[in-house]
Amino acid sequence: MMDKLLSLLQLCDSNFPSGAFSHSFGFETYIYHEKIRNYETFKTVLCTYIETQLTYVDGLACRLTYECLAKKSEEDIWRLDEMLTALSLARETREGNRLIGERMLKLCSEIYPSDVLNNYKEMYRKKRVYVHPALVFAMVCYHMEIPKDITVLSYLYVAVQSLIQNAVRSIPLGQTDGQKLLVFVQMHMMDAAQKIDCLEETDLGAMAPGLEIAQMQHEQLSVRLFMS
Amino acid sequence: MNWSGLLQCTAIDKHGCTMISDCYYEGAFKLIRPVYLHPSQPTIYLIHLGGGYVDGDRYKTEIVLKEKAKLIATTQSATKVYKTVKMPVQQYTFIHLDEQSVLEFLPDPLIAYENAKFYQETTIHMKESSTLIYSDMITPGWSESGELFRYDWIRSKLKVYYEGSLKLFDHLYLKPGDEITGILQMEGYTHFGSFLVLSPFITNNVVHEMETVFSSFSSQAHIGWSTPMVPGLVVRILAYETDVIEMIFRAIHELIRKRCFGEGSIFLRKY
Numbered sequence: 332m333m334d335k336l337l338s339l340l341q342l343c344d345s346n347f348p349s350g351a352f353s354h355s356f357g358f359e360t361y362i363y364h365e366k367i368r369n370y371e372t373f374k375t376v377l378c379t380y381i382e383t384q385l386t387y388v389d390g391l392a393c394r395l396t397y398e399c400l401a402k403k404s405e406e407d408i409w410r411l412d413e414m415l416t417a418l419s420l421a422r423e424t425r426e427g428n429r430l431i432g433e434r435m436l437k438l439c440s441e442i443y444p445s446d447v448l449n450n451y452k453e454m455y456r457k458k459r460v461y462v463h464p465a466l467v468f469a470m471v472c473y474h475m476e477i478p479k480d481i482t483v484l485s486y487l488y489v490a491v492q493s494l495i496q497n498a499v500r501s502i503p504l505g506q507t508d509g510q511k512l513l514v515f516v517q518m519h520m521m522d523a524a525q526k527i528d529c530l531e532e533t534d535l536g537a538m539a540p541g542l543e544i545a546q547m548q549h550e551q552l553s554v555r556l557f558m559s
Numbered sequence: 560m561n562w563s564g565l566l567q568c569t570a571i572d573k574h575g576c577t578m579i580s581d582c583y584y585e586g587a588f589k590l591i592r593p594v595y596l597h598p599s600q601p602t603i604y605l606i607h608l609g610g611g612y613v614d615g616d617r618y619k620t621e622i623v624l625k626e627k628a629k630l631i632a633t634t635q636s637a638t639k640v641y642k643t644v645k646m647p648v649q650q651y652t653f654i655h656l657d658e659q660s661v662l663e664f665l666p667d668p669l670i671a672y673e674n675a676k677f678y679q680e681t682t683i684h685m686k687e688s689s690t691l692i693y694s695d696m697i698t699p700g701w702s703e704s705g706e707l708f709r710y711d712w713i714r715s716k717l718k719v720y721y722e723g724s725l726k727l728f729d730h731l732y733l734k735p736g737d738e739i740t741g742i743l744q745m746e747g748y749t750h751f752g753s754f755l756v757l758s759p760f761i762t763n764n765v766v767h768e769m770e771t772v773f774s775s776f777s778s779q780a781h782i783g784w785s786t787p788m789v790p791g792l793v794v795r796i797l798a799y800e801t802d803v804i805e806m807i808f809r810a811i812h813e814l815i816r817k818r819c820f821g822e823g824s825i826f827l828r829k830y
Contacts (some may be wrong), residue, residue, distance in 0.1 A: 383743060
């Protein structure tokens with residue numbers, strides 16, 4: 332693991348240019364309506380987000396992709412890509428994931444090239460897939476031989492730290508509060524990773540209705556810092 | 560495979576008028592003679608003879624619309640799911656929409672009683688030229704104590720295959736617990752409604768017009784809407800009452816019938 336550590340740190344770095352800093356995935360709607368307005372209110376929403384969206388959608392998709400790679404069944408990965416995209420009913424969230432996924436795919440296939448990333452890129456070029464960051468992340472980690480559990484937990488970390496960074500800028504919160512929160516949710520992310528490990532493919536995509544509405548309403552907000 | 564209720568129905572177009580060409584039902588499901596609320600477009604009422612779904616029940620409904628057929632399908636009353644001890648109640652619906660067909664599938668709400676477990680899966684295969692209008696409503700259920708959200712869980716999946724590929728997958732899983740009424744989940748509301756329209760006739764103009772409808776209900780319900788990957792509109796509603804969601808559904812439905820098909824509204828409810 333030691334030899335992979337630096338690569339994993341690079342991939343999880345908040346400076347990794349995936350474009351995630353432009354997307355709030357519905358959080359901005361809650362900020363706009365002052366449902367999220369400080370450390371405490373943000374903390375509650377973030378924890379629920381980890382337990383719902385990140386567990387049943389992004390995290391589970393990451394785990395399933397890793398397993399498909401281990402089984403060498405690429406067709407199943409393209410099917411996951413199709414399912415994830417179809418699951419995103421809010422347009423901005425769907426497009427946000429595609430934009431982030433596309434940037435990650437391009438960048439990662441330059442710095443950590445692998446056959447599966449190339450195939451994913453080729454499928455994207457032919458418009459046969461939509462591209463999702465959770466899938467790209469699993470592909471890169473699998474190729475670097477990072478264990479599955481660490482891959483999933485790291486992906487949760489990437490998603491959470493990006494939301495926290497965005498919250499620090501937009502609520503706003505102090506930088507120290509942001510870092511405190513990142514420590515506070517460690518346990519929640521570990522629990523989520525464990526839960527993800529026990530889920531079935533049939534659990535994929537169970538959505539939180541309120542969050543989905545917030546992601547939809549974002550399209551109509553009069554003032555927006557984020558694209559989703 | 561034994562079903563507690565099975566219903567199959569095929570609609571065809573004959574010289575601009577839709578007719579039921581084939582119909583079969585067994586078990587607890589029944590279909591009565593279609594009603595022509597519109598001169599050329601029949602409405603079918605899906606009837607459950609038992610009054611409610613019980614432990615281990617499995618239901619299957621299959622609706623096929625041939626080229627240019629136009630059908631309205633609804634239920635006769637709310638779907639009630641009673642206490643399930645051993646096996647969750649399962650309901651499968653399959654819908655096939657051929658070229659230029661129009662299906663308006665508008666069932667009554669779902670009421671899950673205390674300790675009910677309900678799994679529902681709807682699979683739709685449609686053509687680019689066809690239209691699907693589909694609504695779904697979940698109430699907080701019913702319990703003797705009057706307490707809400709006493710069911711064990713409800714899982715509802717809707718998969719739409721558009722020209723063969725999965726373009727919309729709606730997966731809702733409601734499991735009452737500490738968080739169900741909270742933020743990101745039900746946001747303090749009790750009733751959930753979902754309205755979906757996939758149709759080549761849904762244009763930006765129709766969506767904009769729809770926004771006025773939504774704003775007129777903004778004090779009574781929490782509404783979100785967006786556009787899926789294929790031409791259409793998806794609407795999510797959280798509210799405190801069945802009636803409010805029904806009213807919003809009716810307003811959306813009316814506007815779509817008018818703008819997309821130049822038709823008047825249809826009043827389906829029987830009580």
